[in-house]
Amino acid sequence: KFSDAAMAEVNEIIGHYPPEKIKSALLPVLHIAQAEFGGWSSPETMDYVASVLKIKPIEVFEVASFYTMYHLKPVGKCVFEVCQTSSCWLNGAEDIIKYIGKKLNIKVGETTKDGMFTLKTAECLGSCGTAPMLQCGASYHENLTYDKVDKLIEKYKSEGRLRSYTDKDYQNTL
Amino acid sequence: MGRKLLIHNDKVPNIHTLEVYRAHGGYASVEKALKTMTPDQITDEVKKSGLRGRGGAGFPTGLKWSFLAKPPGVERYLVCNADESEPGTFKDRYLMEVIPHALIEGMITSSYALGAKTSYIYIRGEYFYVARILETALKEAYAAGWLGKNILGTDFSHDCYVQVGGGAYICGEETGLLESLEGKRGNPRIKPPFPAVAGLWGCPTVVNNVETIAAVVPIVNEGGEAYAKIGIGKSTGTKLISASGHINKPGTYEIELGIPVEEFIYSDEYCGGIRNGKKMKAVVAGGSSVPILPTELILKTAKGEPRLMTYESLADGGFQTGTMLGSGGFIVMDEDTSIVKNLFTFTRFYHHESCGQCSPCREGTGWMEKILKKFLNGTANESDVELLWDIQSKIEGKTICPLGEAAAWPVAAAIRHFKDEFLAVARSKKFVDVSHYDRLNKKALV
Numbered sequence A: 001k002f003s004d005a006a007m008a009e010v011n012e013i014i015g016h017y018p019p020e021k022i023k024s025a026l027l028p029v030l031h032i033a034q035a036e037f038g039g040w041s042s043p044e045t046m047d048y049v050a051s052v053l054k055i056k057p058i059e060v061f062e063v064a065s066f067y068t069m070y071h072l073k074p075v076g077k078c079v080f081e082v083c084q085t086s087s088c089w090l091n092g093a094e095d096i097i098k099y100i101g102k103k104l105n106i107k108v109g110e111t112t113k114d115g116m117f118t119l120k121t122a123e124c125l126g127s128c129g130t131a132p133m134l135q136c137g138a139s140y141h142e143n144l145t146y147d148k149v150d151k152l153i154e155k156y157k158s159e160g161r162l163r164s165y166t167d168k169d170y171q172n173t174l
Numbered sequence B: 001m002g003r004k005l006l007i008h009n010d011k012v013p014n015i016h017t018l019e020v021y022r023a024h025g026g027y028a029s030v031e032k033a034l035k036t037m038t039p040d041q042i043t044d045e046v047k048k049s050g051l052r053g054r055g056g057a058g059f060p061t062g063l064k065w066s067f068l069a070k071p072p073g074v075e076r077y078l079v080c081n082a083d084e085s086e087p088g089t090f091k092d093r094y095l096m097e098v099i100p101h102a103l104i105e106g107m108i109t110s111s112y113a114l115g116a117k118t119s120y121i122y123i124r125g126e127y128f129y130v131a132r133i134l135e136t137a138l139k140e141a142y143a144a145g146w147l148g149k150n151i152l153g154t155d156f157s158h159d160c161y162v163q164v165g166g167g168a169y170i171c172g173e174e175t176g177l178l179e180s181l182e183g184k185r186g187n188p189r190i191k192p193p194f195p196a197v198a199g200l201w202g203c204p205t206v207v208n209n210v211e212t213i214a215a216v217v218p219i220v221n222e223g224g225e226a227y228a229k230i231g232i233g234k235s236t237g238t239k240l241i242s243a244s245g246h247i248n249k250p251g252t253y254e255i256e257l258g259i260p261v262e263e264f265i266y267s268d269e270y271c272g273g274i275r276n277g278k279k280m281k282a283v284v285a286g287g288s289s290v291p292i293l294p295t296e297l298i299l300k301t302a303k304g305e306p307r308l309m310t311y312e313s314l315a316d317g318g319f320q321t322g323t324m325l326g327s328g329g330f331i332v333m334d335e336d337t338s339i340v341k342n343l344f345t346f347t348r349f350y351h352h353e354s355c356g357q358c359s360p361c362r363e364g365t366g367w368m369e370k371i372l373k374k375f376l377n378g379t380a381n382e383s384d385v386e387l388l389w390d391i392q393s394k395i396e397g398k399t400i401c402p403l404g405e406a407a408a409w410p411v412a413a414a415i416r417h418f419k420d421e422f423l424a425v426a427r428s429k430k431f432v433d434v435s436h437y438d439r440l441n442k443k444a445l446v
C-alpha cells in the first residue's frame, strides 16, 4: 500500500487526465511504486498499481517490460547507470565502467553481495557535453574521473539508502 | 556575438524563478497574445517567421499548426516533445533546467493559438529532476495566474502538465510519444491518420519540440518578420546546438542559423577547437541519425563552398556528400577516433531502442550490431563491409517509423566515407582502440 504522501502524489497525477483516461497515469505512478516498494517492480507491485488505476495487471506488465527504467528483478540500493553511447565512449566511458566493475567486484548487470550497488550500462542520457557520466536515481553525475567515482561510491555507501528516480533531493554536483 | 533569443538570460542568477524571469521580460508574449491578438494572427506570425521544427525533421511549424483539425466540441491538445534521447543531443535539457519558464510561456502562448485547453510536456524519465524543476515553475505560474482559469481576465483558460516517460528513445517519435502518454508501450502508430487529425486519445493534437515551442515566445514578442530576418533563406532564426566530443568547450550554444561550420567548431565563442591540439577527423552534425562527414566535407561542400550551419547547406550534396542539421546534436571526433567503434556504439543504441514492430528494423539493427562486433573482436572479413551495406540498404522505406532509417543512415555514411578503415580492420584481424581519455585523469585502474 502506498504511504499517504505517495498516495497524495498519485492522486494528483491522476487528476492530470480526463477521468476516463487515467491509464495515462501509469508510467509516473509505476515510478512512484517502484521507489516505494524496494526499488524494483515486483509482480505484487505491478498488481497493486493495476488495482489503483483500475486496469488489468497485464497492462502494467506490458509497460514495465517495455521501458528501461522499470526493473523487473531486484536491484541494489544504488543503481549506477553508466552511459556508453558515442560521446561518452569518446570520453572514456568504457574505462569508467571497467573501473567501477573492478572497484565493486561486479560485472555489468550484477549487484554487490551487500545489496548496495548494481552496475548497468545505459544509452545516451542527454549529458553528452559533460561526458563521461552516470545516473544514479534522480542524480546525474557528470565529467566523471576515477577520483569522482571513488568519492561517489564512498558517499553512497555511507548514506546507505535507496536511490530512486523520484527522489526530490537530486544532487548533480559530485 | 550572434543574437540570442532563447537562452540570452541563461547566466542571470535565479532566472529559473518566476520573479526573475518576469523581471527580465518573461510572459510578455502571453500578455500580448491574449490581449491584442487572435489565435489565427499568432499562427500567421509563426508562418511568417519561417520557424521550422527543432526536433529533427525541420517541418515548418506554422504549416503544421494550420493542419490541426478543429471539429466543434472536440478537445485539441498541444504536446511538447521533451523526450530528447537522440545521442549527442542535450539542448532541451539545458533550456528546461535553466529557464523552465521559457518553455511554459511558449506552451501557454502556443496553446492559445491552437485553441488547446490542456497541454502536456512529455519528458524522458531519466530527466526526472528536470521534471521537478518544471513542476516547481508550473506551480509558480499557476499561483501568479498565468495558468488556470480565465488567464489575465480573458476567457482563455489553460492547464499544463508534465508527464515523465519510462526510458525509451522511440517515445521521441511523435506517435510513440502519444502512445506512451496514454499509458502504453511506445509503439509508433501507422500514419495516416496524423496527430493533427487523430492524436492524443484520438483528438487533434500538435506535437512540437521544446525548442520549437520556446521559439514562439520571441516570435510573438518581436513579430515573425523580425525573426525571419535572422538566418539565411529557409533557415530562419536561431538554433540551439549541443556540442560534444573532442572539443575544448562542449556545451549548449545558441547560434544564428547561417554561421560557417568552421567558425562554430574553431571559434572561442563556441566549441573552441579540438582538444589537445589534435586534428579533427569527422563530425556527426545533427544527432546520431544523420550521416557522419569527414573533415573535408563538413567544413566545405563538395562544390568547395564553405559549409554553413543551415538546413540547406548541411544537406548540400544529399547523402552522397552532405548530411542534416537534425536535432542539433553536434559530435566532433579527433584524428585518433575509430569510426568503426563509434558506429558500433550507434548501432548498439538503435538495436537497443528498436520497438520491434517491423522486422527490417528489429532484425536489421541486431544483425548490424553483431557484424560490427566482429570488427571489434577481430573476426570480421572484408566481405562483411558489403554485407553491412546490403543490410542497411534494405531497411529504408520499409518500416512504420523513421527509426529504421535513422539506424541505417549512420551505417551507410560511415562506409561511404570511411570504407578503407573498415577494410583495414577486417584485414588486420585485430582492433586497436587508440583513443585516449585525458579527462579521466591519470590514476591507473585498480
Ligand SMILES: Cc1cc2nc3c(=O)[nH]c(=O)nc-3n(C[C@H](O)[C@H](O)[C@H](O)COP(=O)(O)O)c2cc1C
Residues within 6 Å of the ligand: B052, B053, B054, B055, B056, B057, B058, B059, B061, B081, B082, B083, B084, B085, B086, B169, B170, B171, B172, B173, B174, B175, B207, B208, B209, B210, B212, B213, B401, B402, B403, B406
Ligand atoms: C526515432 C525518433 C526519435 C525522435 N526523437 C525526438 C525527440 O527526442 N525530440 C523531439 O523533439 N523530436 C523527436 N523526433 C521527431 C518527432 O517525431 C517529431 O517530428 C517532433 O517532435 C516534431 O516537433 P517539431 O516539429 O517541433 O520538431 C523523433 C523522431 C523519431 C523518428
Ligand code: SF4
Residues within 6 Å of the ligand: B170, B187, B188, B353, B354, B355, B356, B357, B358, B359, B361, B362, B399, B400, B401, B402, B403, B404, B405
Ligand atoms: S521502424 Fe523500428 S522503431 Fe519504428 S516502428 Fe518499426 S520496429 Fe519500431
Ligand code: FES
Residues within 6 Å of the ligand: A083, A084, A085, A086, A087, A088, A089, A123, A124, A125, A126, A127, A128, A129, A131, A133, B087, B088, B089
Ligand atoms: S552519449 Fe552519453 S550522455 Fe549522450
